[in-house]
Amino acid sequence: MALLKSFVDVSPDSHFPIQNLPYGVFKPESNSTPRPGVAIGDLVLDLSVISEAGLLDGPILKNADCFLQPNLNKFLAMGRPAWKEARSTLQRLLSSNEPTLRDNDVLRRKSFCEMNKVEMVLPMVIGDYTDFFASMHHAKNCGLMFRGPQNAINPNWFRLPIAYHGRASSIVISGTDIIRPRGQSHPQGDSAPYFGPSKKLDFELEMAAVVGPGNELGKPIDVNNAADHIFGLVLMNDWSARDIQAWEYVPLGPFLGKSFGTTVSPWIVTLDALEPFGCQAPKQYPPPLPYLAEKESVNYDISLEVQLKPSGKDDSSVITKSNFQNLYWTITQQLAHHTVNGCNLRPGDLLGTGTISGPEPDSYGCLLELTWNGQKPLSLNGTSQTFLQDGDQLTFSGVCKGDGYNVGFGTCTGKIVPSLP
Amino acid sequence: MALLKSFVDVSPDSHFPIQNLPYGVFKPESNSTPRPGVAIGDLVLDLSVISEAGLLDGPILKNADCFLQPNLNKFLAMGRPAWKEARSTLQRLLSSNEPTLRDNDVLRRKSFCEMNKVEMVLPMVIGDYTDFFASMHHAKNCGLMFRGPQNAINPNWFRLPIAYHGRASSIVISGTDIIRPRGQSHPQGDSAPYFGPSKKLDFELEMAAVVGPGNELGKPIDVNNAADHIFGLVLMNDWSARDIQAWEYVPLGPFLGKSFGTTVSPWIVTLDALEPFGCQAPKQYPPPLPYLAEKESVNYDISLEVQLKPSGKDDSSVITKSNFQNLYWTITQQLAHHTVNGCNLRPGDLLGTGTISGPEPDSYGCLLELTWNGQKPLSLNGTSQTFLQDGDQLTFSGVCKGDGYNVGFGTCTGKIVPSLP
Numbered sequence: 006m007a008l009l010k011s012f013v014d015v016s017p018d019s020h021f022p023i024q025n026l027p028y029g030v031f032k033p034e035s036n037s038t039p040r041p042g043v044a045i046g047d048l049v050l051d052l053s054v055i056s057e058a059g060l061l062d063g064p065i066l067k068n069a070d071c072f073l074q075p076n077l078n079k080f081l082a083m084g085r086p087a088w089k090e091a092r093s094t095l096q097r098l099l100s101s102n103e104p105t106l107r108d109n110d111v112l113r114r115k116s117f118c119e120m121n122k123v124e125m126v127l128p129m130v131i132g133d134y135t136d137f138f139a140s141m142h143h144a145k146n147c148g149l150m151f152r153g154p155q156n157a158i159n160p161n162w163f164r165l166p167i168a169y170h171g172r173a174s175s176i177v178i179s180g181t182d183i184i185r186p187r188g189q190s191h192p193q194g195d196s197a198p199y200f201g202p203s204k205k206l207d208f209e210l211e212m213a214a215v216v217g218p219g220n221e222l223g224k225p226i227d228v229n230n231a232a233d234h235i236f237g238l239v240l241m242n243d244w245s246a247r248d249i250q251a252w253e254y255v256p257l258g259p260f261l262g263k264s265f266g267t268t269v270s271p272w273i274v275t276l277d278a279l280e281p282f283g284c285q286a287p288k289q290y291p292p293p294l295p296y297l298a299e300k301e302s303v304n305y306d307i308s309l310e311v312q313l314k315p316s317g318k319d320d321s322s323v324i325t326k327s328n329f330q331n332l333y334w335t336i337t338q339q340l341a342h343h344t345v346n347g348c349n350l351r352p353g354d355l356l357g358t359g360t361i362s363g364p365e366p367d368s369y370g371c372l373l374e375l376t377w378n379g380q381k382p383l384s385l386n387g388t389s390q391t392f393l394q395d396g397d398q399l400t401f402s403g404v405c406k407g408d409g410y411n412v413g414f415g416t417c418t419g420k421i422v423p424s425l426p
Numbered sequence: 427m428a429l430l431k432s433f434v435d436v437s438p439d440s441h442f443p444i445q446n447l448p449y450g451v452f453k454p455e456s457n458s459t460p461r462p463g464v465a466i467g468d469l470v471l472d473l474s475v476i477s478e479a480g481l482l483d484g485p486i487l488k489n490a491d492c493f494l495q496p497n498l499n500k501f502l503a504m505g506r507p508a509w510k511e512a513r514s515t516l517q518r519l520l521s522s523n524e525p526t527l528r529d530n531d532v533l534r535r536k537s538f539c540e541m542n543k544v545e546m547v548l549p550m551v552i553g554d555y556t557d558f559f560a561s562m563h564h565a566k567n568c569g570l571m572f573r574g575p576q577n578a579i580n581p582n583w584f585r586l587p588i589a590y591h592g593r594a595s596s597i598v599i600s601g602t603d604i605i606r607p608r609g610q611s612h613p614q615g616d617s618a619p620y621f622g623p624s625k626k627l628d629f630e631l632e633m634a635a636v637v638g639p640g641n642e643l644g645k646p647i648d649v650n651n652a653a654d655h656i657f658g659l660v661l662m663n664d665w666s667a668r669d670i671q672a673w674e675y676v677p678l679g680p681f682l683g684k685s686f687g688t689t690v691s692p693w694i695v696t697l698d699a700l701e702p703f704g705c706q707a708p709k710q711y712p713p714p715l716p717y718l719a720e721k722e723s724v725n726y727d728i729s730l731e732v733q734l735k736p737s738g739k740d741d742s743s744v745i746t747k748s749n750f751q752n753l754y755w756t757i758t759q760q761l762a763h764h765t766v767n768g769c770n771l772r773p774g775d776l777l778g779t780g781t782i783s784g785p786e787p788d789s790y791g792c793l794l795e796l797t798w799n800g801q802k803p804l805s806l807n808g809t810s811q812t813f814l815q816d817g818d819q820l821t822f823s824g825v826c827k828g829d830g831y832n833v834g835f836g837t838c839t840g841k842i843v844p845s846l847p
């Protein structure tokens with residue numbers, strides 16, 4: 006079968022060919038109302054225009070107002086049948102041999118915006134944000150640094166996908182500056198804690214699942230149906246202040262060391278677009294309890310990369326390369342575990358994977374691991390770097406390489422700015 | 427000065443005299459739109475009616491639509507000047523010598539509902555819910571049970587108000603049944619974990635602060651202004667599955683052991699109504715860092731009580747009596763700490779105090795402490811009880827005793843129902 010092509014010009018290395026069609030929410034101008042769109046090449050297709058023009062003519066979406074909203078929550082709540090219908094309608098509308106939009110100059114001008122001219126906003130209202138801890142390499146490295154080799158990984162880790170509740174209010178869209186947090190830290194032994202700007206500011210390379218319909222309180226989602234509750238994935242930077250975190254986290258977990266900001270990429274790549282890149286997840290031993298045992302255990306082959314542009318420099322350096330496949334617990338296991346006690350998920354909830362570290366030192370997902378808690382500085386174009394400095398800019402990217410096309414996530418960026426005086 | 431009195435009949439032991447006027451959201455009938463109200467005696471005053479009748483005639487509220495909403499978030503965002511104006515207008519309208527409402531039969535009939543006929547709903551949309559750990563007695567007892575007497579309280583506890591992010595989606599209104607959660611637990615040593623309904627289901631006696639205007643990301647709230655960001659307090663039961671919690675909580679804190687349900691009382695008692703019951707908070711040693719040092723450190727004298735009605739019995743037993751004064755960290759310190767890293771609070775956010783245990787065994791705030799992890803069963807009318815059984819019903823109450831009147835919180839109740847098959 007010939008490769009599906011769009012009448013929109015898409016360069017071969019673009020993250021956003023017709024095979025992808027990720028969803029975001031954008032403002033054409035800074036004073037316009039946010040509306041949903043899909044990315045195609047260097048353009049954004051305005052779904053409010055397409056919807057009002059009556060072009061979403063399938064049985065589910067024909068009379069729906071889910072794209073006349075300032076966020077995707079209503080569309081997320083509709084579930085996989087609606088998502089599949091939207092995808093197939095949009096792929097048809099955008100394909101090179103479909104005249105409806107291609108040959109209608111007026112409509113085409115109204116429907117497309119240049120991506121570099123629009124402002125992306127958070128694509129959904131996030132009721133609750135949960136962060137997992139699903140890479141074994143990350144768990145092991147943290148354990149080695151803080152507890153030593155005897156019991157680097159706590160015994161519960163291999164039995165359940167460990168997670169904590171994160172802060173929803175401080176999730177920001179890619180491109181938002183991150184203000185260096187201030188807080189309490191503790192140098193060593195019996196000395197008194199001190200207060201000030203974090204001296205160990207770090208990033209965490211993560212991805213996050215966006216929840217679809219979700220479940221009622223008291224009604225768990227079966228692990229084998231969990232994929233129907235995941236709309237898609239984004240890149241996520243779980244910025245972390247290691248000094249604040251180390252002092253506060255016993256016994257109730259991370260709090261202010263994380264809650265000052267979490268950055269997500271603007272485009273949600275759907276599980277449907279990721280399907281060709283599905284692959285077998287790692288074998289789990291000990292075997293999981295029945296409620297976590299999946300008929301098919303799927304990871305995705307998503308190449309991940311982090312670039313650091315140090316303050317005052319013109320050039321970025323790639324500081325790590327990892328892959329979504331490095332996760333031990335799958336996102337469907339994470340979601341099923343989350344609900345097994347009856348906890349309700351709502352459309353738009355965000356489930357972070359945890360730091361995605363690989364087995365090799367050049368695939369570690371945060372500076373804590375890459376510099377071994379600051380003991381082994383990175384060498385970047387001759388300068389040496391441990392934790393993040395003011396002015397440093399980080400850029401995550403993620404991409405699946407298909408045969409003749411990519412399905413990519415674009416980028417997730419943020420720059421560190423100084424603490425307020 | 428003579429005691430302020432309402433034309434509404436209020437019995438002397440009511441929690442809701444004209445001195446209180448707590449805010450809630452209710453439905454007059456099960457199919458009506460939720461609207462804000464205040465409690466007065468056995469009645470609820472419908473603020474949507476009062477607002478539409480033009481009776482909120484102060485400069486701030488005259489043209490506001492904050493009471494024509496299905497929740498209090500808009501009113502919460504308006505801040506203390508609006509709250510003060512509403513309180514003084516409503517106290518005047520309800521007072522025995524003010525004819526406006528008292529002598530207008532038609533309006534009075536439209537404005538009041540009988541409290542026992544309305545349905546209370548969650549008074550606000552809760553963006554984020556945080557739970558603190560602010561009673562020293564609770565921290566010490568948990569430490570004694572799980573870590574022994576050497577280091578019962580972790581050194582960070584006396585330096586900062588420890589907290590974790592809780593689950594916002596599963597917060598429910600008083601009266602909602604709580605389904606016993608299922609999950610993984612771990613018996614001992616090297617044995618394998620098992621799955622099933624929790625065998626150590628517990629309550630936690632807490633109160634929670636409802637956040638007002640809040641702050642922008644990156645702009646902390648000074649501890650001496652923190653009270654302006656707290657609208658009022660509710661009773662809260664942070665239901666906890668101790669067996670699930672014990673197995674999952676290292677190293678990222680409580681997750682499924684808590685997220686199956688949290689119950690709040692329907693009436694938010696304002697800080698203005700609590701003002702006469704303010705008292706000096708405990709002296710803190712070591713002295714807190716400057717960002718936590720308050721000019722005035724205020725607790726409230728709120729008597730708290732928990733009643734347990736065991737499954738199949740007709741009578742309740744009081745199983746603990748505590749007081750809000752048992753908190754070591756004040757709610758203003760909690761709020762200031764929460765924002766010191768730049769984390770943004772939004773109107774309607776909920777800040778739980780943590781379990782409010784007193785120093786004596788009959789003032790402990792949960793069954794974990796009251797039964798010393800199940801080792802010392804409670805004796806209730808001849809039956810013996812450790813953790814919660816299906817059918818058990820718990821009722822919290824809280825009240826401030828004034829000179830000739832109470833300012834009370836009503837009750838916060840919930841009944842345990844069996845896990846789904």
Ligand SMILES: [Ca+2]
Nearest residue numbers: 209243359360
């Ligand atoms: Ca993380």
Ligand SMILES: [Ca+2]
Nearest residue numbers: 630664780781
């Ligand atoms: Ca608690």
Ligand SMILES: [Mg+2]
Nearest residue numbers: 243263266267
């Ligand atoms: Mg974060």
Ligand SMILES: [Mg+2]
Nearest residue numbers: 664684687688
């Ligand atoms: Mg709870």
Ligand code: NI
Nearest residue numbers: 133173554594
């Ligand atoms: Ni939340």
